[in-house]
Amino acid sequence: MDIAGLSMNMAMMDVQSQVGIKMLSKAIDLGEDMGAGMVQMLDAAAMERSVNPAVGGNVDIRL
Secondary structure, X not given: OOHHHHHHHHHHHHHHHHXXXXXXXXXHHXXXXXXXXXXXXXXXXXXXXXXXXXXXXXXXXXX
């Protein structure tokens, strides 16, 4: 049984696990930021709609 090799493998797996967790954390943060941006855009659109209710109500299409 190679204790040194086993120790190295376990340390490598620990590092890979930590990197994966950090990457997932960054992805979650990015998703939350994008979601907050979407909410802000929707709020801005709702504000525009409350100020100018006729805007975007009609669409002219010509063929």
